[in-house]
Amino acid sequence: MNLIIDVGNSFVKLAVFQEGGLVLKKVINPDVLIKHIDILRKEFVCIEKAIIASVGKLKEKDIIYIKKHFLLIELSHKTKMPFINCYETPNTLGVDRMALVSASIQQFPNNNVLIIDAGTCITYDFVTIKNEYLGGAISPGIAMRYKSLNNLTANLPLLEKEVPNNIIGNTTNNSIHSGIIYGVLKEIDGNIQTYKEKYSDLTVILTGGDANFLSKQLKSSIFANSNFLLEGLDYILQFNSN
Numbered sequence: 001m002n003l004i005i006d007v008g009n010s011f012v013k014l015a016v017f018q019e020g021g022l023v024l025k026k027v028i029n030p031d032v033l034i035k036h037i038d039i040l041r042k043e044f045v046c047i048e049k050a051i052i053a054s055v056g057k058l059k060e061k062d063i064i065y066i067k068k069h070f071l072l073i074e075l076s077h078k079t080k081m082p083f084i085n086c087y088e089t090p091n092t093l094g095v096d097r098m099a100l101v102s103a104s105i106q107q108f109p110n111n112n113v114l115i116i117d118a119g120t121c122i123t124y125d126f127v128t129i130k131n132e133y134l135g136g137a138i139s140p141g142i143a144m145r146y147k148s149l150n151n152l153t154a155n156l157p158l159l160e161k162e163v164p165n166n167i168i169g170n171t172t173n174n175s176i177h178s179g180i181i182y183g184v185l186k187e188i189d190g191n192i193q194t195y196k197e198k199y200s201d202l203t204v205i206l207t208g209g210d211a212n213f214l215s216k217q218l219k220s221s222i223f224a225n226s227n228f229l230l231e232g233l234d235y236i237l238q239f240n241s242n
Contacts, residue, residue, distance in 0.1 A: 001016060001017065001018045001023070001044055001046045001047045001048065002016070002017045002018075002047065002048075002049050002050065002051070002234055002237050002238070003015075003016060003037070003040065003047045003049070003050040003051075003070060004016070004017060004050070004051055004053075004230050004233045004234055004237070005033075005050060005051065005052045005053070005054075005066070006053050006096075006099075006229065006230060006233060007030065007052065007053065007054035007055065007056045007057075007058055008055060008056055008120075009055060009056045009120065010056070011027050011028065011029065011030070012027070012028050012029070012030050012033055012056075013025065013026070013027050013230065014026050014027075014028060014033075014036060014037070014040065015227075015230045015233075015234070016040060016044050016047065017230075017231075017234040018046075020231075020234065020235075020238070022227055022230065022231070023044070024040075024044075025227065025230065030056070030058065030059075033058070033062055034062055034065055037065075037066065037069075041069060047070065048070065048071060049070055049071045049072075049073075049237055049241060050066060050070035050071070050072050050073070050237075051072070051073045051074075051075060051233050051234075051236060051237040052066070052072065052073070052074050052075060053075040053095040053096065053098075053099055053229075053233055054074075054075075054095065055094060055095065055096055073236070073237060073240055075095045075098065075099070075233070075236065076095065077090045077091045077092075077093060077098075079098075079236065079240065080239065080240055081098060081101075081102065081236070081239075082102050082105045082106070082131075082235065082236070082239045083101055083102065083105050083127060083131050083132070083133050084130070084131055084132045084133065085133050086132050086133055086134050086135070087133060087134075087135050088135075094123075096117065096123075096229060097117075097123055097125050097136075098232075098236070099229045099230075099232035099233045099236065100115045100117055100123075100125055100205075100207065100228060100229055100232055101115065101125055101127055101133050101232070102232040102233075102235050102236050102239070103115075103205075103228045103229065103231045103232030103235060104125075104127050104203075104205060104232075105127065105131055105235075106231070106232070106235040107231070108203050108205075109131070110129055110130075110131070111127075111129060111201070111203045112126075112127070112128055112129050112199040112201055112202050112203065113126070113127045113202070113203045113204075113205065114126050114136075114191075114192065114195050114202055114203070114204050114205070115127075115136075115205045115207065115228070116188060116191075116192075116204065116205065116206050116207070116208075116222075117207050117208040117228075117229070118141060118142070118184075118188075118206065118207070118208040118209065118210040118211055118213075118214055119141055119208035119209045119210065120141045120143065120144060120209075121138050121139065121140060121141050121144065122138070122139045122140070122141050122184070122187070122188070122208075123136060123137070123138050124136035124137040124138075124191055126195065129201075137191070139187065141208075141210065142161050142180060142181070142184055142210050142213075143161070145180045145183070145184070146158060146159055146160075146161065146176070146180060149176060149180075156172070156176065157172070157173065157176075159173060159176055159177065161177075161180070161181065161210075161213065162177050162181070163177075163181060163213075163217065164177040164178040164181055164182065166178070167182055181217075184214070185214065185217055185218060188206075188214065188218060188220070189218060189219050189220050192204055192220040192222075193220070203223070204220060204221065204222040204223065205222065205223050205224075205225060205228060206218070206222045206223070206224045206225075207224070207225050207226060207227075207228035207229060208226070208229075209226075211224050211225070211226050212224065212226065
C-alpha cells in the first residue's frame with residue numbers, strides 16, 4: 001500500500017492506494033498532518049511507501065517523522081519520471097504538473113493528451129503520442145479571478161462562483177459572474193479547439209477543484225477526473241519502486 005501526500009498552499013490531501021486503486025482520500029489542515037498520518041498507520045498497517053508532492057511548505061520535523069515510518073520520495077525535478085521531459089526549464093516545472101503528466105502516461109499511453117487542471121490556477125499540459133511532455137500554459141483560476149476583481153478595484157464586490165443565467169449581466173454581480181465564468185469556459189474550449197486543429201486525435205482530461213463545476217458546461221468532449229493528480233503521484237511512486 002502507498003501513502004500519497006499532496007501539499008497545497010492551504011490544505012494537504014492524503015490518499016491511500018492499493019495496487020493502483022484509491023482506497024481512501026481526505027483533505028486536512030497542514031497543522032494536523034502527523035496526527036492524521038498516525039491514524040492512517042493504525043488503519044492501514046500495510047503502508048510501506050510514501051510520496052510527498054509539495055507546492056506549499058511542510059515543516060522539516062514533519063518530513064523527518066514521515067521518513068522514519070515510510071520509504072519516502074520527495075518529488076522534484078530530479079525524480080525519475082515515466083515520460084520524456086522536453087520542458088526547457090525542467091527545474092521550474094511544478095510537481096503538480098509532473099504528477100498530472102505521469103497519470104496521463106499511465107492511463108492514456110501512446111496518445112496525444114491535453115491535461116487541464118482547474119484549481120488555484122488553470123494549467124494546460126500537453127503530452128504527445130510519443131510520451132513527450134512539451135509544456136503548456138498557466139492562467140488564473142476561477143477563485144483568483146473573483147479575488148483580483150475585488151482586490152484591484154475600488155467598488156467591485158468579492159463573490160462566490162456561480163453559473164450565470166445569461167451572458168448579458170443585468171446587475172454588477174451578474175456581470176462579474178458572466179465575465180468570469182463565460183471567460184473561463186471560452187478560454188478552455190478555445191484552447192482545446194486550438195490543440196485539436198493540430199492534433200485531431202486529442203484526448204482531453206479535466207481535473208482539479210473546479211473540474212465538476214466546469215465539466216457540465218464545456219462544449220468540448222472531455223474526461224473529468226478529480227483524482228487524476230493523486231493517481232499520477234501513486235504511479236510515480238510505483239515507477240520509482242520498480
